[in-house]
Amino acid sequence: MTQSFDTPLPPPEERRRLRELGSLTQAQLAARLGVSREAVRAWETGRSTPSGRKRESYGKLLASLAAVKPPSEVTVPQSAEPAPVLTASLSKAAASNPEPATHTSAAPLTPTQAFDALYGYCAPALVRQAYLLTGRRELARESVEQAFRVAWQRWPEVAVDPDPASWVRATAYEYALSPWHRFRPRYRHPEPPPADASDRALLDVLLTLPPPYRRTLLLYDGVGLGLPETAAETEASTPAAASRLLHARSAIAARLPDLAEPEVLHRRLAKTASTERLRAAKPPAVRIESERRARFWTRAAIAITMAIIGATALTLHTAPTRYEPPVPPGETVPGVPPRAAPGTLSTAELTLRAKLRAESANGPEKLLPEPR
Structure with missing residues (x-):
């Protein structure tokens, strides 16, 4: 019996979605098939198609x-392989499949349920990614919560996005890498470094990279995005993203030669x-805080408008x-003698002054007219 190798394959986007549905990274899928990670990335982006x-x-x-x-219905396994921690694959699967496949007539999710599902799958991975970007645990949690607060305020836009997890991730990265955090008193002093010496060395090298290089490296080598997706999320061209990635890898390999291989x-x-115990707030707390801030700024806008x-x-x-003409400037009146400047008193003025000083304090006596 002749075996056929013309097995039909789904579109590239569906291939990636199915891999993420199974909580597999590109490296894990490549190990199962016995191919390289670059080959799997090319299959999922449509640049090539496997054969045989x-x-x-x-x-x-x-x-x-x-x-x-x-x-x-899937519980996240607590395996020894830490790679799925960075991928946020469950979040994308939940966003693309909000309804269980076993219930064909199930009611659609409410906005609150959809938001809570997206937060539950995305937040833990995003906190860890933000920690690698900033080296600060508190800022990482704050960045993720702020991103989801913005997402809840703009939920009609986020809900129809083809990849809501990427939308939230980009917002969290932008907030985490904002240069204004250095002026905040709570972030002026460094936080305690990781306990493991190798983790400290890697984090120190990451923090020396420019923020765009650090973000590109994390998206490509950490999250597992393809180069076009990384360039789109960092708002750069594909050659620029590739250059940033190569420079970031070179900087890490120069300081840590053991990490020269991308898989390592x-x-x-x-x-x-x-290894860091980073936990985000519960979804209801994030939604309540988002609504509270929205009410505050709405009232502030109304007050300013009033x-x-x-x-x-x-x-x-x-x-x-009505029109009131301006007052014209003053003019000099002719014939008025100029005002005399102060000077020495004359003889008559001196006599009058002496007479006035000689009078009593109550003034002169009352003068009566004399009859003629």
Whole structure:
């Protein structure tokens, strides 16, 4: 019997979704198929297509991943492999499959349920990623909570996004890498470094990289995104993202030669992030805080608008209703002698002054007219 190797494969985007549905990184999938990680990345981006036995094995693996339970029924395994910690794969699977596959007529999720599901799957991984970006535990938690608060305020836009996890991740990264945090008193002093010496060395090297290089390295070697996706998320061209990645890898290899291989660096990034006990707030707390801030800024905007309206009304009420010509400048009146300057008293003035001083304090006596 002749074996056929023309196994049908789903589109590239569906291949990536099925891999993330099974909580597998590109490196883990490559190890199962016996190929390189670059080959898996090329298959998922559509740059190439497997053939022969690799195509058959890849198709069977994707079919088995498509038959697994939905993310709402899957519990995250506590395995020794830390790579899935950085990938946020469950978050994307939950966003793309919000309804269980076993219930064809299930009611759609409410906005609150969808947000809580996205937060539950994304937040733990995002906190660890933000920690690698900043080296600060508190700032990492604050960045993720701020990103989800913004997402809840703009939920109609986020809910229809093709990849809401990437939307939240980009917002969290932007907030975490903001240069204004250095002026905040709570972030002026460094936090205690990791306990492990190798983790401290890796984190020190990461923090010496420029923020764009650090972000590109984390997205490509940590999260496992492809180069086009990394360039799009960092708002750079693909050649610029590749240059940043190469420079970041070279800087790390110069300081830590053991991490020159991308696969080793990927595992070390995941291990360094997973050793820290970083926990985010509960989804209801984030939603309540988001709504509270939205109410505060709404009331502040209303108050400022009312103040502007009141000032405008007062100006209109007190403004003149007709034209009033300006007062002309003064003119010199002819014929008026100039004012004499102070000088020495004359004889008559001296006599009058002496007479006035000689009078009593109550003034002169009352003068009566004399009859003629």
